[in-house]
Amino acid sequence: DVKVTQSSRYLVKRTGEKVFLECVQDMDHENMFWYRQDPGLGLRLIYFSYDVKMKEKGDIPEGYSVSREKKERFSLILESASTNQTSMYLCASSPPGTGGAEAEKLFFGSGTQLSVL
Amino acid sequence: GENVEQHPSTLSVQEGDSAVIKCTYSDSASNYFPWYKQELGKRPQLIIDIRSNVGEKKDQRIAVTLNKTAKHFSLHITETQPEDSAVYFCAARAYNFNKFYFGSGTKLNVKP
Numbered sequence: 105d106v107k108v109t110q111s112s113r114y115l116v117k118r119t120g121e122k123v124f125l126e127c128v129q130d131m132d133h134e135n136m137f138w139y140r141q142d143p144g145l146g147l148r149l150i151y152f153s154y155d156v157k158m159k160e161k162g163d164i165p166e167g168y169s170v171s172r173e174k175k176e177r178f179s180l181i182l183e184s185a186s187t188n189q190t191s192m193y194l195c196a197s198s199p200p201g202t203g204g205a206e207a208e209k210l211f212f213g214s215g216t217q218l219s220v221l
Numbered sequence: 222g223e224n225v226e227q228h229p230s231t232l233s234v235q236e237g238d239s240a241v242i243k244c245t246y247s248d249s250a251s252n253y254f255p256w257y258k259q260e261l262g263k264r265p266q267l268i269i270d271i272r273s274n275v276g277e278k279k280d281q282r283i284a285v286t287l288n289k290t291a292k293h294f295s296l297h298i299t300e301t302q303p304e305d306s307a308v309y310f311c312a313a314r315a316y317n318f319n320k321f322y323f324g325s326g327t328k329l330n331v332k333p
Contacts, residue, residue: 108264135319144230146310146325147265154319162320163222194264198319210255210312210321212264 107131108213110195116219123182125216127195133211134200136178138162138170141192141215150193153178154200185220192217223248225313227324235332240298242327244311247292251313254294255321256285259308268309269296301331 111126129136135154139147149162151170159170167189171179178197182189195213224247234240246254252273257265271278271285271294278285284297298305311324 137321139323144325146227147323149320149322152319160319200319209267209270210257212257212266214264 108195108197108211110193110213110216112216113214114217114219116221117182117185118221119186121182121185121220123185123218123220125180125182125193125195125218127178127180127197127213128176129178129195129197129211130176131197131199131211132175133197134175135198136172137196137198137210138168138178138180139194139196140164141194147194150180185218187220190218190220223251223313223315223320223322225311225322225324227311227327229327230325231328231330233330233332234301236301236303238301240301240305240329240331242296242309242311242329243293244295244313244324245291245293246313246322248313248315249289249292250315251322253314254285254287255312255314256296257310257312259310259326261307265310298329301329303331303333305329306331 108129137152138150153159153172169181193216196210198210227244255270258268259265282299287294308326310326312321314321
């Protein structure tokens with residue numbers, strides 16, 4: 105069973121702090137994603153990575169950066185947290201999209217509820 | 222890029238009734254359409270998916286239909302039970318692309 109683990113379930117930070125959200129997957133998946141979930145807005149893609157040290161911007165990358173130094177780990181960084189970044193953050197992973205029954209499935213972590221005060 | 226719209230945002234049904242959630246997508250290159258269920262406080266879990274070469278797929282009480290021409294796909298839940306209460310998300314993805322585009326979610330409440 106695929107396991108995607110996010111290091112914190114709840115996090116409270118102050119405005120201006122640098123925040124690291126960590127995500128680890130144990131299935132050797134090439135693709136990893138960071139989504140933000142807000143009521144009424146669904147899941148919005150912040151960044152994704154399709155290989156070590158590779159990253160691409162999603163739909164809402166402003167105010168965020170990412171790091172993928174190892175295949176299993178994908179970190180989301182808020183350089184200077186702001187109150188409008190209070191949200192639920194979901195990490196996900198998937199195999200490469202090259203066909204096959206399992207290749208397209210997205211597996212989610214449990215989420216990190218971040219509050220920025 | 223792709224744009225996925227989902228309706229309704231909330232749905233309340235009586236136990237035993239059917240529930241239907243509808244999504245539309247904009248990119249004709251999208252060819253994979255999963256549905257995720259997220260129970261309160263838990264991670265989204267894949268419940269059913271459909272590829273563009275199929276018009277309908279069923280798994281017990283859950284079915285998904287796809288109309289490629291109209292760019293519509295729908296989730297049908299029959300004989301709803303209280304444990305079906307959750308937020309449901311539709312999504313779309315193009316083959317060989319890595320990005321999944323999600324709808325805004327439907328909160329389903331099944332009243333006992």
